[in-house]
Amino acid sequence: MGNKVSITVIRRLPKYYRYLGELLNKGIARISSQELSTLTGFTASQIRQDLNNFGGFGQQGYGYNVSELYRELGKILGLDKVYNAVIAGAGNLGQAVANYRGFEDAGFKVLSLFDKNPKIIGLKIRDIEIRDVDLMENFIKENNVEIGIITTPKENAQDIANTYAKSGLRGIWNFAPADLKVPENIVVENVHLNESLFILSYFLKRNLGGNSH
Structure with missing residues (x-):
């Protein structure tokens, strides 16, 4: 159905x-x-x-x-069960996503953030530890992680998606402005912040009478 x-x-x-x-x-x-x-x-x-x-x-x-x-x-909507998730990219956006309290309400549990920057590895965001990205594949397999979130720069997004695919994840929530290539059995939901902003800009321009800069 x-x-x-x-x-x-x-x-x-x-x-x-x-x-x-x-x-x-x-x-x-x-x-x-x-x-x-x-x-x-x-x-x-x-x-x-x-x-x-x-x-x-x-x-x-x-x-x-x-x-x-x-x-x-x-x-x-599948909200009657808990999904384990990880975040790749522990910069400002990744930390903001990790801090988002709505996750628990929706049944998503962020277990770890991953990054390659040695200066932030070992830090915690709301009790969620930032680990070395090299440990990510094993962590996902060992902790029954089903959802991978991508908040890395565009150039790293496909590599992260490849690691997610190898790890056996079932879903990717992608914030990077990149079109990912993944196997068909992985569901990808893209959140293109820029595209959303461009649409806002389009309507603002229209409402302001089409004035160009």
Whole structure:
């Protein structure tokens, strides 16, 4: 069932999940697709269609049970289990990612950072040790690591991806501005910060009347 769901639907699920979490925190027990539409900006029929891909969650005249839908979406997104992760590249970006508290909430446990800079090897970021990158492959194999995060400069990213692939990792979260070549059985999610910034720049320029510098 999951394989046939379009990527655009899947990319909307985390937004539903986030809003449902906020509703739970406010003590709201149920919500209609219309109210969910007002919150998320998606149409009520779009929401119903999206959720119907994964089974019937709503009841006619009642709407959705917030805690049940939140739990089920968490399962669909794979958030009902803990994933061990490592970070390659312990510079500013790598340290910022390691410091991000949202990881634990989402079930991701960063076990170690890796770097080749001898000045920072042995330091700890939030109790997470920075180790020599040469130890990374063995560490991944020995600690059942499933996700590798890349926060290295572009020129090192493919080498890191190769090491990840050899280590038996299942997923890569790539912050480096590089298109990685990896075996088909490894899932890659790219976070291109620059591209996101360029899109912001495009809309800013448009909103400012197209003034060029």
